[in-house]
Amino acid sequence: MIEKAFHGTRRYWLLLIMLGALIAAGIFFYLRQTAEGLSVTGMSRSVSWGLYIAQFTFFVGVAASAVTVVLPYYLHDYRAFGKITILGEFLAVSSVIMCLLFIFVDLGQPFRILHVILYPSPTSPMFWDTVVLFIYLVLNLVIGWTVLTAEYRGTPPPSWVKPLIILSIPWAISIHTVTAFLYAGLPGRHLWLSAITAARFLASAFSSGPALLIILCRVARRYTDFDPGEKPERALGLIITYAFSAHIFFILLEVFTAFYSGIPSHRASLERLFWGWSDPASLTPFLWTSMLLALIALALLYTPARCRDAGLLIASIAVFASVWIEKGLGFVVGGFNPDPLERLVEYRPTAPESLITLGVWATGLFILALLFKITAAVRRRASE
Amino acid sequence: MEMTRLDFLKKAWRTGLVLFGGASFKVISGSALLAADGNTAGKRMAMAIDVRACMKDSSCAKCIDACHKGHNVPAIPDAKQAVIWIWKDTIDRAMPGVLNEYSGGELHGAKTPILCNQCGNPPCVRVCPTGATWKREDGIVMMDQHRCIGCRYCMAACPYGSRSFNWSDPRKHLDRKSITRDYPTRTKGTVEKCEFCAERVDRGLEPLCAAACAEKAISFGDLNAAGSAVRKALAGRIALRRKPELGTDPSVYYLL
Amino acid sequence: MAASRIVKTGAALALAAAILGAPFWWSALRGMKQKAPSPEKPVGEKECVLPAAEMRANHMTLLFQWRDDAVRKGDRTPVAIGGKKYEKSLTGSCLKCHNKKEDFCDRCHDTLASAPACFDCHIITSERGPWK
Numbered sequence: 001m002i003e004k005a006f007h008g009t010r011r012y013w014l015l016l017i018m019l020g021a022l023i024a025a026g027i028f029f030y031l032r033q034t035a036e037g038l039s040v041t042g043m044s045r046s047v048s049w050g051l052y053i054a055q056f057t058f059f060v061g062v063a064a065s066a067v068t069v070v071l072p073y074y075l076h077d078y079r080a081f082g083k084i085t086i087l088g089e090f091l092a093v094s095s096v097i098m099c100l101l102f103i104f105v106d107l108g109q110p111f112r113i114l115h116v117i118l119y120p121s122p123t124s125p126m127f128w129d130t131v132v133l134f135i136y137l138v139l140n141l142v143i144g145w146t147v148l149t150a151e152y153r154g155t156p157p158p159s160w161v162k163p164l165i166i167l168s169i170p171w172a173i174s175i176h177t178v179t180a181f182l183y184a185g186l187p188g189r190h191l192w193l194s195a196i197t198a199a200r201f202l203a204s205a206f207s208s209g210p211a212l213l214i215i216l217c218r219v220a221r222r223y224t225d226f227d228p229g230e231k232p233e234r235a236l237g238l239i240i241t242y243a244f245s246a247h248i249f250f251i252l253l254e255v256f257t258a259f260y261s262g263i264p265s266h267r268a269s270l271e272r273l274f275w276g277w278s279d280p281a282s283l284t285p286f287l288w289t290s291m292l293l294a295l296i297a298l299a300l301l302y303t304p305a306r307c308r309d310a311g312l313l314i315a316s317i318a319v320f321a322s323v324w325i326e327k328g329l330g331f332v333v334g335g336f337n338p339d340p341l342e343r344l345v346e347y348r349p350t351a352p353e354s355l356i357t358l359g360v361w362a363t364g365l366f367i368l369a370l371l372f373k374i375t376a377a378v379r380r381r382a383s384e
Numbered sequence: 385m386e387m388t389r390l391d392f393l394k395k396a397w398r399t400g401l402v403l404f405g406g407a408s409f410k411v412i413s414g415s416a417l418l419a420a421d422g423n424t425a426g427k428r429m430a431m432a433i434d435v436r437a438c439m440k441d442s443s444c445a446k447c448i449d450a451c452h453k454g455h456n457v458p459a460i461p462d463a464k465q466a467v468i469w470i471w472k473d474t475i476d477r478a479m480p481g482v483l484n485e486y487s488g489g490e491l492h493g494a495k496t497p498i499l500c501n502q503c504g505n506p507p508c509v510r511v512c513p514t515g516a517t518w519k520r521e522d523g524i525v526m527m528d529q530h531r532c533i534g535c536r537y538c539m540a541a542c543p544y545g546s547r548s549f550n551w552s553d554p555r556k557h558l559d560r561k562s563i564t565r566d567y568p569t570r571t572k573g574t575v576e577k578c579e580f581c582a583e584r585v586d587r588g589l590e591p592l593c594a595a596a597c598a599e600k601a602i603s604f605g606d607l608n609a610a611g612s613a614v615r616k617a618l619a620g621r622i623a624l625r626r627k628p629e630l631g632t633d634p635s636v637y638y639l640l
Numbered sequence: 641m642a643a644s645r646i647v648k649t650g651a652a653l654a655l656a657a658a659i660l661g662a663p664f665w666w667s668a669l670r671g672m673k674q675k676a677p678s679p680e681k682p683v684g685e686k687e688c689v690l691p692a693a694e695m696r697a698n699h700m701t702l703l704f705q706w707r708d709d710a711v712r713k714g715d716r717t718p719v720a721i722g723g724k725k726y727e728k729s730l731t732g733s734c735l736k737c738h739n740k741k742e743d744f745c746d747r748c749h750d751t752l753a754s755a756p757a758c759f760d761c762h763i764i765t766s767e768r769g770p771w772k
Contacts, residue, residue, distance in 0.1 A: 037572035038534075039551035044464035048539040048549060108534020108549065108573025115514040115533050126513040126537050187507055187630040188543020264480070340545035341477040341498075345464065424714060456763075520714060528711050529761060553770050560771035563763060566731055571760035586716055 001145075001152055004377035005370045011223060015369060019362040026359010029352040030105055038108055041353040046345035047336040051357050052106035054328035056099050058208070059364075060133070060179045061201060061327065063095035065209020066140065067172035068239050069232075074165050080231040083379075084217065089144035090371040091213060092172075096137040098364035103130075105356050125181040132175050139168045144371070152378045176201050183335065191269035191335040194257075200250040201327075207244035208323035210236045211316035216372070218313055224376045237312050241301040244319050248294055251326070272344065273334045281346030283334055286325050293322035424522035428607040429502065429580055430635040431594070432617035435475070437601035439494045445472070447497050450596035451578070456569045458557035467548040469578040470499040470593055479626055479638070496638060497593065497602070500525065500546040500578040501626060504633030508538035508547065517575075522606075523635055524580045534573040543630050547577045580604075607635070679747040682737040689721050689733070696748075703730055703758070730762050739765040 033040050043050040069088040072078035104110050121127045143164050150157040180198035187193065214236050220226040258270045276284045297318035305311025337344050349357070438444075451457065451470050460466045472495040475483055483491055502525050509519050516531035517538055539547045553572045563569070567583075570576050581591035589595070590613075594602040605612030614637075623637035658665075688695050689702070706728035709715045718725040726733045738744050741764045749755065 037550065037552040039462075039465055039572075041551075043551070045466055045468075045539075045548055046464070046545070048536045103535075106535070108536070108575075109532065110534075112514075112531075112533040115516075115531055119515045119531065121513050121515050123510045124513040124537070126511065126535065130513070182537070186511070186541050186543075187632065188627070189540065336540075340543055341473055342480055343477070518712075526711075530707060530711070556770045556772060558772055565763050565765070568731060568761040568763060571757070582714075586714070 001149060001374055001378065004374045007377065008373060012369070012373065016366065019366040019369070022362035023359050023366065026356050026362065029355045030359070032352060033105070033356065034110070038106075040350060042348045042350045043353075044345055044347065046339035046343065047333060047347040049106075049332060049336070050347055051328075051349040051353055052102045054332040055357060055360070056102035056106070057179060057201075057332055058324055058328045059095045059098045059102070060176055061205030061323075062209045062212055063092045063099065063133075063136065064172040064176040064202070064205045065213070066092035067169050068206050068210050068236070068243075069213070070165060070172075071169050072235070074162075075169065078235070080229075080235055083228040084213065084232050086144055086147055086375055087216065087372065088213060089140045089147075089168075090368065090375065091209070091216065092140040093137060093144060093371065094364045094368040096133055096140070097367055098360055099133060100137075101360045101363060102357075105360065125178055125185065129175070129178045129182060132171065132178055136168070136171055136175050139164060139171060143168060148375060148378055151382055154382060173202065176205050183331075188340055189269075189335045190265045191273075191331070194254060196250050196253060200247065200254075203243050203247035203250055204323045204327050205243075207240050207247055208320050208327075210240050210243075211319040211323075214240075214312060214316040215320065216368070218309075220372060220376070224372075225380060226372075226376045233312060234307060237301065237306045237315070240316065240319055241306065244294070244297060244301065244323075247323065248298065268338050269334055272337050273330055276344075279337075279344050279346075281348050283329055286329050287334075290322045290325035290330065293318045293325075297322060424520055426608060427522040428504070428635065429522050429524055429585060430605070430607040430614050430637065431499075431502075431580070431591075432603040432614045432623060432637040432639055433497055434599075434601040434603070434617065434639045435491065435494060435496045436640070437599040438496055438597075439490070440599055442495060444598065446596045446598055447593035447602065448472070450592040451581075453562070454564050454581075454592045455567055456554070456558055456563050457576075458554035458569075460552075460554075460557050465549075465551040467550060467554060467576065469548070469576070470497050472496060473498045475638075475640075479624055482624060482640075491640060498544075498546075499593070499636065500580075501544055501632065501634030501636045502578075502580055504635065505631055507541040507543065507632060511537045511541040513537065520582070522585070524582050524585065525577075526579055526582060527576055529568070529570055529574050529576070532574040534575065536575060538575055543627055543632060544634075547575050549575050674751075677747040677751040679745070680740065680743040682739070682744070685737045687722075688737075689726055700756075703734075706730070730758065735762065735764050 029040075041050060041052075066088040069081045069085050073081040073085050104113065107113060116127055116130050143161060146161050147157045177198050180201040183189070183192035184194060184197040214233055217226075217228060217233060255270065255274075258266045261267075272279060273283055273287050276282045297315045300306060300311050300315035300318070303311075306315060333347055336347070339345055448468075448470050452459070452468075455469065457469055458467055474493055474495055475488070475491050476493075478496060478498055482488075502523055504523060506517075506519055506525050509517055509525060512518075513535060514531050514533055516528045516533070517525060518528075519525050534549065536549055539549060550570055550572045554569055558569060581589070581593075584591060590604045591602075594604045603613040603617035605614040607614060609615065617639065618637055621639045623639045625634040625637055628634070690698070695702075706719075707730075710728045716728055718727050720726075741759065745759075745764070
């Protein structure tokens with residue numbers, strides 16, 4: 001089945017070559033980072049996690065969102081999702097690989113990464129995150145590949161796949177909960193130290209993930225003969241609406257607790273994020289852009305525009321961008337300011353940092369392109 | 385209680401040895417406060433910093449110089465990516481909310497040394513995914529530079545900003561002619577911090593910062609030993625610790 | 641024909657062996673010999689912690705053991721080997737005598753293309769490096 005990835009239009013090969021070039025650039029700058037150290041990034045003693053970990057956090061959410069198509073289809077027999085569960089699973093595979101790559105490029109001593117497995121630390125959420133992410137990757141790879149092979153052969157999938165699929169449902173929830181636990185248990189970081197962090201993560205994941213899936217389906221529809229029809233997209237649109245509404249609601253809950261209680265440590269980070277116009281390298285413009293995008297998205301999602309192609313696409317792009325900014329820049333980077341000594345320290349990703357990030361995105365897209373290509377080819381063959 | 389002559393002789397001999405050994409040790413090292421028996425069990429190493437004594441010379445940096453020189457801590461030109469084990473900062477920044485416009489007097493703007501608090505309940509130890517940082521029996525939070533993968537989770541977890549990361553090769557910022565050869569440097573990509581000079585504590589010495597302070601503002605010792613220097617410093621004076629409400633149980637006390 | 645297939649297979653295998661074995665027969669033909677590495681022994685000391693052959697084979701394991709004892713277990717009690725006492729310390733024991741990296745350590749390490757990370761942190765005299 002893999003050989004199907006090697007047959008494609010010129011446009012397909014152009015895409016792979018372009019992505020390959022971005023990957024090569026990323027590797028080049030990563031080698032520079034390995035030689036010089038992480039000083040080539042914009043991170044600092046105070047803002048010690050930046051774009052890499054922010055992207056990791058965001059894409060764990062996208063990976064977890066596979067459950068939004070798997071659960072309805074496999075647990076509730078929602079037939080409309082029949083054609084896209086595998087896309088959700090392959091999106092999860094691509095996202096988890098991106099997550100693992102983001103962790104790797106962020107490490108100061110990446111070649112010691114096996115220490116996490118050789119010297120397990122059960123009290124560390126990072127240890128558990130590594131374990132559950134890895135298992136989730138294997139789960140989705142095995143499930144996706146097995147189901148696709150069955151389609152290729154025109155037979156029903158083997159029965160042992162079903163328990164794995166059922167397992168992947170709570171597992172998806174767990175990967176993003178553990179990722180939230182990385183943040184939500186740290187006593188000194190008050191933006192993160194909230195019970196609702198995990199719930200926020202899940203809500204944002206279940207809105208940004210399906211939004212990306214819709215965008216990918218549209219791209220596939222435009223450039224391939226893949227067409228799952230209207231129904232799955234409408235259903236995804238509903239899921240996005242509810243999940244995104246919950247996500248915005250949770251943000252407002254955080255805002256209430258922070259500002260009504262008036263406790264300085266509770267307020268400080270949120271205040272810097274939304275009212276820090278004059279701060280060094282302020283994130284405030286980004287946050288309000290995110291909120292504006294959210295408003296646009298909600299306006300579209302709560303009207304009949306959601307049921308129209310253009311409206312749903314714009315809403316999906318707005319949701320994805322809004323969550324990307326808020327979760328990535330806002331949550332992760334914003335949590336470090338003010339620092340433990342009450343200082344504001346600026347963070348801006350540098351060029352090498354951005355190009356390495358671009359390289360990781362390109363890797364994810366590359367893998368996704370290969371997997372979707374194989375899927376489309378198998379489907380085409382099956383329908384002949 | 386009945387005691388045989390042999391028992392008495394044994395006890396007298398041991399007592400004499402300890403007294404003699406302790407006294408001669410003091411002669412050799414000049415600043416011994418601890419029994420150099422390598423036994424860390426039952427001890428809780430702690431530090432008391434007399435802020436008013438430190439304040440007397442606001443430009444003094446003897447503790448910082450002694451520590452950074454003795455441990456080959458690099459002087460990084462870019463302050464954002466600095467590596468610092470001990471530094472001076474104001475009370476307002478170290479302990480927000482303690483001083484206000486009506487109370488505190490000359491403590492406003494006064495600077496005091498800030499270092500790793502060697503917490504009794506350290507969040508950094510909990511979160512480390514490889515066990516590269518751990519709490520010793522005597523309470524000192526240690527770093528294993530061989531194990532650290534540089535994920536910087538401990539830096540996110542520390543509520544006090546005590547930890548530094550080597551964003552670049554520290555040797556680029558160390559003058560080869562003035563390094564301390566007996567202590568290793570670190571390499572790029574690992575996290576480091578004050579370890580209460582564990583290598584000196586194990587030899588019965590006090591930390592370099594305490595030894596270097598001209599005002600004797602830094603007292604160090606075993607909290608569990610009633611006669612130790614740190615207990616003496618804490619007796620009868622109010623001492624604050626940084627952010628105690630977080631449950632970290634810091635071992636560094638600030639006498640205001 | 642079966643015979644020509646055997647001949648062709650044989651020829652292909654011979655060619656593969658020739659290409660893969662090139663490093664061996666090429667250096668043999670040109671009389672290249674691997675010179676045994678010659679580390680310069682430190683002046684003044686007759687013996688190391690363990691006999692030379694044992695150290696050559698096992699110094700890494702010994703150092704890892706010392707490291708784990710001293711750093712992780714806090715056990716810095718000197719170890720008695722062959723009637724002498726040694727601190728469990730690379731810097732404190734080994735590098736006191738073996739203090740010339742290029743003349744001793746590098747001789748074997750370079751031959752074997754091994755670059756142990758120890759020297760990134762543990763300071764050894766006469767080492768060229770990125771020092772200021």
